[in-house]
Amino acid sequence: MKKRIVLLSALAAGMFFGSSAFAQQNPEMIAVYRWYNPTDKTYVTLAENEYQEGQLLNWKYKDKTLLFYAFREPGVNRTAVYSWTNPTTKDQISVTEDEYTDDQMLKMGYKEKKLQYYASNTRMPNRVDVYRWYNPKSRDWITIPEEGNTDVFTKKGYKRKSFQYFGVRRVSDESLYNAEL
Template identity: 50%
Template sequence: MKKTFSLLTIALVSLLRTTTAQAQSDELVKVYRWYNTDDKEYVTVAEGEYQEGQMLHWKWTDKEHIFTAYRNPGESRVAVYGWYNPHTKDHVSIIEDEFSDNAMMKLGYEGKHVQFYASLKRGNNYIPVYRWLRGDHDWVTIPEEGKTDAYFKKGYGRKTFQFYGIQRAADVFIYNQL
């Protein structure tokens, strides 16, 4: 009887941990950077924002996982919006209240949509994410440990902090228990 109770308890605890870990992973979304050689343009895209086949058809290449973010709003999280400027063919990711919608539209941007949610507070397993600018309209999102030298050599500068991304999604469940 004791053995059966112990095995049942272990099975339930294991099931709860698996369910919690699964819920945690459903809450997270991978964020990628793509490059378009025709336009010499970078775009930041959350997993599921566009289908990979669409991105390839639109001539986006060099897909690179840059960090992980949250799929849903929550405490200490801000929305990150994607905008597009059809005149300059520029894509940019802007956190809520960073610029007003009116200011973005005056700059020629349109198509505002939520990409993901990110934290403004540093936490375990978080990595600072910056926006770099080349010229007056070519933006790129780069995490702290990204290939910053390569972008600097390409003329990107004016590094500005945006938010914190999650460095390693596999560890989130562990860090959230601490």
């Protein structure tokens, strides 16, 4: 009888913890990656499946790095994040919906606006600050979470750190079960 109770308890606990939502398994979430193109010396920030991985490799991008998780759909305390591309400088930048007007982005030479994901604009326990840095020499923008290796990028000439939004932490075993999404 004791074995049966222990077995049932273990089974119930497994079902409870097994149903806990992890960021990478939660259908509401989308992974956000950074890719590097050594030919152009530029970084891009892309949501999962924004482009096929084979296409990015064909375009000479490499060093795919998971930055954080974001949301697929709009919601309370979320802001839309858009990607813009500058064909002259070959730069890609991710900006929030109210950061710049479309007219300002066009005047800076950016085109091809497209929605990438939704990010939290509210600090919560399972969030990480996300910053954008600028390299004046290469005229490149880069997105770096607070827990990213910023020393490497400051040595490469990135400056002008500015807060953008909050991402969901990338820790693979961090459960979001009890946290607000």
